[in-house]
Amino acid sequence: MKTVAEHPVSSTLAASGVASREVLLRAYRLMALSRRLDDKEIQLKNQSQIFFQISGAGHEAILVAAGLALRPGIDWAYPYYRDRAFCLALGVTPLDMLLQGVGAKDDPSSGGRQMPSHWGHTRWNIVSGSSPTGTQCLQAIGCAEATRLLTELPRLPDAERPAPDAVTYVSVGEGTTSEGEFWESLNTASNGRLPLVYLIEDNGYAISVPVEVQTPGGDISRLVETFPHLKIFRVDGTDLVASLDVMQEAVAYARSGEGPAFVHAKVVRPYSHSLSDDERLYKTADERAREAARDPIKRAADYLLAEGLATREELDTLHAEVEREVNVATDIALAAEKPARDTAALYVYSPDVDVTADTWRAEPLVEGKPDTMVSAINRTLRDEMAANPRIVVFGEDVADVSRERALAECSGKGGVFKVTHGLQREFGGQRVFNSPLAEANIVGRATGMATRGLKPVVEIQFFDYIWPAFMQIRDELTMLRYRSNNTFTAPLVIRTPIGGYLRGGAPYHSQSGESIFAHCPGIHVVFPSNAVDAAGLLRTAIRCDDPVLFLEHKHLYRQTYNKGIYPGPDYTIPFGRAAVRREGTDLTVVTWGALVQRSLLAAQQAEKDGLSVRVIDLRTIAPCDWDTIGTAVRETNRIVVAHEDTLTAGFGAEISAYVAEHFFDHLDAPVLRVAAMDTPVAYCPDLEEEILPQSSDVLAAIRKLASY
Structure with missing residues (x-):
């Protein structure tokens, strides 16, 4: 188990050969590049040229260390919105990030669909991120399990198998560790000894809520250290050398197959949570000054100078190069084409497989x-x-x-x-x-x-x-x-x-x-x-x-009336294709699920009244077969919608609205709905029967509609 004390500022990977001068300078450049991109985005946001900004300032040392410890394009990553420096270390470019900021068509993360700092890149196995905090933890569990399954499952071609020692990285802030899904993920990661690396970037605040309010004792790693097979690492995440050391150890542990690694990094947040926040409203000037003193970029520069690994002139030249790189990328991004309006509806569903065909x-x-x-x-x-x-x-x-x-x-x-x-x-x-x-x-x-x-x-x-x-x-x-x-x-x-x-x-x-x-x-x-x-x-x-x-x-599940001969191993039914269970000319009942049989019984009873009732089984709700519904309205001019869900805001309301909007001229009567009462379903059978729609309710609606 690692503690902050075991990774002081004076710890030198350079001496062991793990972090050479070249590695340290590369890491420092990535840190400086990350901070300069934050600052550039803040400038662009204030100029209304981008529309959202959230920074990774103060987290750069541990994030660069995490990125350099992984194998880009082999390992998998579920980063959160502070992880700009991590993504840069994997290979995401400043231009990629700025294209996302301006919402450009060629933004490789989302094509202008997701806000900035919600990372995603197929080349580097960075899975597209969302805004809810903590939800990525469970997906990372599935990703780590997939590595194991795809390695071991029989009958898969060798070309489709991943590297057997690939790890999955997932990061969260300390506030997110209050989420239940974080704890659910720890349960499965530890139980399955999954090849997973957790990085907890603890900057002490979940927006304005301090860590001691979020977490009992204010220390998440102390709370989780009893999970079996979960190895805990603690580090000052503003110390570049210590961070490089710890992340290498943590990734190596996860890669070994012994279990998941859990890195608790103490970092700072020198900027507000986002540009929608003002930390001066809840942080004292003294606290902000203490955080500024731990700025990881300043500390890394001081270390490089003190150890003779760089001169001031070399660092100045490095910063000038970073400035030029960001400015060039900014000019390209600001001139980049935006996505066309007619692409707004693309990719809600697969563009390649049409299940209605x-x-x-x-x-x-x-x-x-x-x-x-x-x-x-x-x-x-x-x-x-x-x-x-x-x-x-x-x-x-x-x-x-x-x-x-x-x-x-x-x-x-x-x-x-x-x-x-x-x-x-x-x-x-x-x-x-x-x-x-x-x-x-x-x-x-x-x-x-x-x-x-x-x-x-x-x-x-x-x-x-x-x-x-x-x-x-x-x-x-x-x-x-x-x-x-x-x-x-x-x-x-x-x-x-x-x-x-x-x-x-x-x-x-x-x-x-x-x-x-x-x-x-x-x-x-x-x-x-x-x-x-x-x-x-x-x-x-x-x-x-x-x-x-x-x-x-x-x-x-086990009714006799809906039994059928097994249709064979190649039998498929298109989605969005309703089935007409009974033909009829006087009116139509649209239904699905358990109401199909009840509606058929009602239609049979209505036939004794001289009414010819068509019964349509939707089979799929989304997509819905509006064509079959429309044909029925045009041919029978009356429609009942029957479903088991509650009346208010049930899907019958959507069907009713659609029919009224598109087929009003064909209606000879209002659309009627038969549904459950707007109550829960009670235990007593008599109450359940009263609450849920019965054949008699469908029949009553048929007779009422026929009377118009």
């Missing part, structure tokens, strides 16, 4: 014994895993057993609904495994794995518990392609049981909420109602190039 339409097999939806999903997973060695399946309880030796005696669990039963036995614990009980952990890790080219198919045990993962889904997974301008993607599948009609499911095992995820551009939302569709849509989800939320209605 006819090429996804296939004919199902028609021979065999009808089976349940749960069986169809299980068989689809088996077939796809056999065909694609990159598929990994994980989540809470999805494995047959966690202790594989028990497979000889136990039949295995395979999920609380047995959907994944037998997969571990067939494909092994590397590809099918249990996760901690932590939903953000599941989705964040899967995002990191998918970024590396694996195909995670993960399970959230109940839709009701998906909300801890919502940050990872909404702010990370669905935005990764867009914010990186299509340079990083994370195509994965999130499976989750959803819905009620369980008799006893109660408020926390009966929720629907698909409309919330339809409000997340970048993810497909799929909701099959029968076994054959579940197989075809799941296969499309696994093979497509975007994230997919695959909703499996619990009530439909």
